[in-house]
Amino acid sequence: MQIHIDHGYLEYERAGQGVPLLFIHGYPLSRRIWDAQLDGLAGQALMVAMDLRGHGDSFPFEGPYMMDLLAEDCQKVLEHAHIRPPVVVCGLSMGGYITMALYRKYPQLFKGMILTSTRAGADTPEGKASRQASIVDVIEFGAGYIASGMSQKIVSPYTLSTQPTLVKTINGIMAKTSVQGIVGALQGMMERPDSTATLKEVNCPVLILHGVDDQLIPIKEAEKMRRVTPHSRLVRIQQAGHLLNMEQPEHFNQAISKYLSTLDQA
Ligand code: MLT
Numbered sequence: 717m718q719i720h721i722d723h724g725y726l727e728y729e730r731a732g733q734g735v736p737l738l739f740i741h742g743y744p745l746s747r748r749i750w751d752a753q754l755d756g757l758a759g760q761a762l763m764v765a766m767d768l769r770g771h772g773d774s775f776p777f778e779g780p781y782m783m784d785l786l787a788e789d790c791q792k793v794l795e796h797a798h799i800r801p802p803v804v805v806c807g808l809s810m811g812g813y814i815t816m817a818l819y820r821k822y823p824q825l826f827k828g829m830i831l832t833s834t835r836a837g838a839d840t841p842e843g844k845a846s847r848q849a850s851i852v853d854v855i856e857f858g859a860g861y862i863a864s865g866m867s868q869k870i871v872s873p874y875t876l877s878t879q880p881t882l883v884k885t886i887n888g889i890m891a892k893t894s895v896q897g898i899v900g901a902l903q904g905m906m907e908r909p910d911s912t913a914t915l916k917e918v919n920c921p922v923l924i925l926h927g928v929d930d931q932l933i934p935i936k937e938a939e940k941m942r943r944v945t946p947h948s949r950l951v952r953i954q955q956a957g958h959l960l961n962m963e964q965p966e967h968f969n970q971a972i973s974k975y976l977s978t979l980d981q982a
Contacts, residue, residue: 719796721789724775728766728793732758735827735976736799739765740790742809742833742958743901744862744893746772749808749886752965753972760976761804766793768814770897772889779900783817783908790818791825802827802920804979806972809833809933809958810901816911819918828979829918830972832925833958835937836944838910847902854898862898863890872929872957882962915945922948923975925968927956949975 718725729747731754739750747765754763767774768786794803804827807815812834819826839847854862867887868876876883915922922945926938935952942950951971956963 717797719793721792722777724769724777726766726769726775726789726793727773728764728797729754730797731755731763731765732761734760734762735979736801736803737761737763737976738790738794738799738803738805739763740805740807740811740814741765741768741771742811743905744771744859744866744890744898745808745886746889746892748772748889749959749962753961753969756965756969757972757976760973762799764793764797764799766790768897768901770894770900772892776894776896777900778896780903780907781897781900782904783813784821786814786904787818787821790814791822794825801825804828804830804976806830806832807834808961810905813905813908813911816914817908820914823919826918826920828920828975829922830925830975831922831938831941833927833930833933833960834941835933836910836912836915836941837937838908839906844906847906851899851902854895859893859895859898860891863887863893866890869931870958871963872927872931872955874929874955875957875963879963886959886962912944915941918945918947920947921975921979923971924948924950925953925960925971926950927953927958927960927963929956930958930960932958
């Protein structure tokens with residue numbers, strides 16, 4: 717499905733029946749990372765998986781993509797998809813930064829929050845410098861260059877050696893991202909605020925999911941979020957890295973399924 721905004725469009729899809737659940741992918745990925753969830757959770761959740769601006773099949777808008785702007789896009793997609801709040805929002809990595817921005821704007825939208833492979837803190841000066849270098853690289857060499865640089869680290873060493881087809885699929889998803897999308901997301905992430913204070917105030921149940929072998933955002937970041945977030949639980953997924961939902965879909969889906977059933981009872 718397509719929603720027209722700002723002289724461009726966003727693509728999204730709906731699947732399943734049950735608890736409303738919005739999936740927000742990370743950088744530089746697309747809604748395709750959620751295929752195993754759209755399939756595996758269809759009996760329990762009414763899911764919306766969207767392509768963020770500049771990513772997947774969405775229009776390659778010029779950046780910067782501030783996290784607030786991306787959060788507004790998510791809200792528009794939910795409205796367009798006729799999803800009645802409250803909803804559960806599941807964000808992976810940059811999708812987690814967007815989820816926290818969405819909570820700041822629309823806390824009443826949330827029935828639950830799932831933070832996966834993400835962190836609360838803002839970028840360090842070194843982190844910002846590395847994003848600047850990536851902006852120069854993507855403009856000069858294209859998305860394929862960024863994709864091949866990330867593909868060794870975006871999954872766990874175990875996945876890298878046991879699931880070569882999955883690694884190729886992920887590489888293809890990243891390489892398809894527009895240059896505008898990569899630049900816009902990097903610019904937006906560099907400027908994002910620290911969300912620790914937001915997490916302290918979240919008053920819905922929060923599930924934190926993290927791969928034990930995440931090489932991009934170490935699990936200690938998830939442990940920090942767990943400590944500051946009042947109604948939260950951390951599930952550590954073994955033999956999984958940054959894309960745990962693709963690397964260990966059964967364990968990931970089981971954790972979400974259990975969480976959704978506790979929400980139903982609440
Ligand atoms: C992501 O997967 O969205 C990124 O690794 C997040 C980041 O670069 O901070």
